Amino acid sequence: MKGLPPSLRKRKRYIAFHLIAEDRVSKVDLSRALLDELLSLFGEWGADEVWLEYFDGELGIVGCYHASLEKVKVAITLMSRVGEVKVNPVVLGVSGTIKRCKKKYLEVLKGASSANGL
Amino acid sequence: MQIDFLRFTPDKEFLKCLGFENAVVFxxxxxxxxxxxxxxxxxxxxxxxxxxxxxxxxxKVSRKSVVGVESNSISINREAVTRRRVDVILDSVGRRIDYVTVKLAAEKDVVIEVCLSKFLLTKGARRMRLLRETEELLRLIKKFDTPFVITSGASNIYEIRSARQLRDFFSFLGAEIKKAEKHAEILFRKFADANFIMNGLEIEERP
Known part of the structure; x- marks a missing residue:
């Protein structure tokens, strides 16, 4: 619903993840695979409360509402394929804002190498 | 200490990135x-x-390695928990385990593995049944205080998940994560640490 005051809006959470895949995966395919996984596990009720906020082919952010965070994390964990491509989505962390999520998890990982153990 | 039980040998750096300190490779x-x-x-x-x-x-098994039994038969799993040489009852898609086996495992101090990979290898109705069975098993484990470990049970890098994801997933199913981690550490130290005798009892070297 549009125009709600901040106190009545649903709280959001952003899940940063690192996708290890055997081939290239597009944002649309990944979004569809995540939705299919949620539908298969928990049904239609509340399945629309998740969206793929950002994905660059390797690192990404999934947005969801605070109440469905646990369900979304389970769905991400159980996602093993995107189409025919085998994937391993590794959850890096959860944050309350996109800005903090990018700064805390994605930017750290972009500057990482095996030498510094990241 | 985060220990994972695997069916392949991953790179140590990769395992550390996922939040595991070490692993038992079967x-x-x-x-x-x-x-x-x-x-x-x-x-x-x-x-x-x-x-x-x-x-x-x-x-024929070596005394230096962790011995795990993997079977789809209830009678074999029940026999396995009564054997001294068996350390862990391994998990798989078709594993069948009953109430008596869980109770016996608690008495005989045999660890029951609950792994994630079986959920990644199945879909639809089969996965639905597995989720229900695992939830029930975790309830029995809690009731009898049976030693258990939560693992990824991965046989390739696409089946492995981070320690945090394992914790989140199994706590969603009702597992006591702290207990699982403690049992994994005890089993690991029994074979990795020469000074470790049993939980709370170990050889201290004189300074």
Whole structure:
């Protein structure tokens, strides 16, 4: 619903993840695979409360509402394929804002190498 | 200490990135490559055809490795928990375990593995049944205070998940994560630490 005051809006959470895949995966395919996984596990009720906020082919952010965070994390964990491509989505962390999520998890990982153990 | 039980030998750096400190790597007949280079603990999988076969195979296993039994038969799993040489009842898609086995495992101090990979290898109705069975098993484990471990049980890098994801997933199903981690550490130290005798009892070296 549009125009709600901040106190009545649903709280959001952003899940940063690192996708290890055997081939290239597009944002649309990944979004569809995540939705299919949620539908298969928990049904239609509340399945629309998740969206793929950002994905660059390797690192990404999934947005969801605070109440469905646990369900979304389970769905991400159980996602093993995107189409025919085998994937391993590794959850890096959860944050309350996109800005903090990018700064805390994605930017750290972009500057990482095996030498510094990241 | 975060310990994972695996069916392949991953890179140690990769495992550390996922939040695990070490791993027990299982293979049939102890055919493992490169596990010594990573300081993993070696595990042997026994897949017996019947209880008699299990007893025969247990005579041949090495004392230096963790012994795990993987079977789809209730009678074999029940026989396995009564054997001293068996350390862990391994999990798989078709594993069947009953109330009596869980109770016996608590008495005999045999660890029951609950792994994630079986949920990644199945879909639809089969996965639905597995989720229900695992939830029930975790309830029994809690009731009898049976030693158990939560693992990824991965046989390739696409089946492995981070320690945080394992914790989140199994706590969603009702597992007591702290207890699982404690049991995994005890089992790991029994084979990795020469000074470790049992939980709370270890050899201290004089300064």
């Amino acid at each position: 293979a049939e007949n102890g055919d493992l490559e490169g596990y010594e280079n990573h300081s993993y603990v070696k595990g042997e999988i026994i897949r017996p055809e019947n209880p008699e076969d299990l007893r025969k195979k247990l005579r």
